[in-house]
Amino acid sequence: MKAPSFTVIPGEVIHRLIHDNLAGCVDVIRTAYLAHDRKQTVNPASVFLRFHDKPNARIIALPAHVAAPVPISGLKWIASFPDNVKAGLPRASAALILNSHEHGYPFACLEASIISAARTAASAALAARVLVGRPSAGTLGIIGTGLIARYVYQFLAGTGWEIGRILLYDTDRAMAERFASRWCDPTRCKVEIAPDLASVLGTCDVTLFATVAPTPHVDDPRLLAHHPVVLHLSLRDLSPRLVRDAFNVVDDVDHALSAGTSLQLAEQETGTRSFVAGSLAAILDGRCQVDHTRARIFSPFGLGVLDVALGKWVYDRAIDHNLGHVVPNFFFELER
Numbered sequence: 622m623k624a625p626s627f628t629v630i631p632g633e634v635i636h637r638l639i640h641d642n643l644a645g646c647v648d649v650i651r652t653a654y655l656a657h658d659r660k661q662t663v664n665p666a667s668v669f670l671r672f673h674d675k676p677n678a679r680i681i682a683l684p685a686h687v688a689a690p691v692p693i694s695g696l697k698w699i700a701s702f703p704d705n706v707k708a709g710l711p712r713a714s715a716a717l718i719l720n721s722h723e724h725g726y727p728f729a730c731l732e733a734s735i736i737s738a739a740r741t742a743a744s745a746a747l748a749a750r751v752l753v754g755r756p757s758a759g760t761l762g763i764i765g766t767g768l769i770a771r772y773v774y775q776f777l778a779g780t781g782w783e784i785g786r787i788l789l790y791d792t793d794r795a796m797a798e799r800f801a802s803r804w805c806d807p808t809r810c811k812v813e814i815a816p817d818l819a820s821v822l823g824t825c826d827v828t829l830f831a832t833v834a835p836t837p838h839v840d841d842p843r844l845l846a847h848h849p850v851v852l853h854l855s856l857r858d859l860s861p862r863l864v865r866d867a868f869n870v871v872d873d874v875d876h877a878l879s880a881g882t883s884l885q886l887a888e889q890e891t892g893t894r895s896f897v898a899g900s901l902a903a904i905l906d907g908r909c910q911v912d913h914t915r916a917r918i919f920s921p922f923g924l925g926v927l928d929v930a931l932g933k934w935v936y937d938r939a940i941d942h943n944l945g946h947v948v949p950n951f952f953f954e955l956e957r
């Protein structure tokens with residue numbers, strides 16, 4: 622057996638490898654969803670560490686195993702400190718540990734805020750493609766214009782989406798203005814900042830929620846009367862009644878109906894999960910047909926298997942290009 626080694630891969634390398642091949646990332650996520658659907662994964666419940674003195678902060682552990690195409694395990698350890706944003710730092714920070722399936726040893730540590738944002742955005746781009754039926758949006762609405770919103774926009778724009786107009790809304794208008802000037806290309810499409818949430822959700826054909834709302838704050842059925850596609854990544858914005866009446870797609874039913882998500886609240890109110898049409902993998906696999914006569918809502922809990930699958934893809938490319946830092950003697954006592 623080869624002596625275990627340990628490689629650190631910094632964010633700079635990960636950023637380059639991911640942004641050089643956004644379509645490749647979407648393929649990795651598609652394959653991971655299908656593997657999960659075929660029970661070729663193990664994805665235990667996430668563990669939430671919370672604090673007495675910082676009720677809005679948390680650190681989440683997401684352990685996961687992916688058996689195919691190559692068996693690999695890992696753990697994403699991701700912190701969410703929303704007050705960071707006021708200090709000019711991103712809300713989330715993360716590390717991903719990858720473990721060998723041969724001997725269990727951890728063999729790599731990767732900066733994982735980029736991997737996490739990329740796997741989230743890749744899953745949203747994949748879901749949008751499937752739920753819209755083609756890679757185009759007349760008007761793309763973005764509610765909550767932070768890092769995740771930026772990644773979703775970059776994945777859509779970078780994987781061939783035609784977007785006629787972008788409508789932005791953030792409770793902090795300066796965030797929306799910054800998003801427009803820093804990340805949107807005005808030569809590509811018109812970008813506007815909306816005065817309120819209703820003007821976005823009530824008019825756009827595709828709307829992304831990437832807020833940090835802890836409980837539902839949107840409850841007007843008229844806002845979904847035009848049957849939009851809603852990428853409900855922040856999971857807790859829509860009221861249970863809006864969710865209940867829509868065509869709901871998840872990544873994993875058990876995960877998506879947990880941790881106080883809008884879907885879980887809807888289940889608690891109705892006593893049933895029948896308002897969930899199925900998983901994205903079931904649609905990809907042809908077992909579930911998209912209903913275009915209702916609002917189509919994608920609510921992905923965010924599976925650790927996606928982080929492990931994308932992390933391994935990034936690791937392989939980093940090794941191929943000699944971009945990892947091997948830590949000499951990281952494992953030192955190798956004699957029993």
Ligand SMILES: NC(=O)c1ccc[n+]([C@@H]2O[C@H](COP(=O)([O-])OP(=O)(O)OC[C@H]3O[C@@H](n4cnc5c(N)ncnc54)[C@H](O)[C@@H]3O)[C@@H](O)[C@H]2O)c1
Pocket residue numbers: 703706711712713737738741764765766767768769770790791792793796818831832833834838854855856921922923924
């Ligand atoms: N489902 C998944 O797989 C997944 C993965 C990663 C992140 N997320 C979620 O995505 C969300 C966004 O993450 P981020 O890193 O971009 O956060 P961020 O803090 O960088 O950005 C959030 C933005 O939302 C704005 N906002 C807050 N409440 C709002 C409201 N009610 N209406 C409009 N705007 C509002 C804030 O002002 C801020 O600009 C978080 O809720 C996070 O948990 C989901």
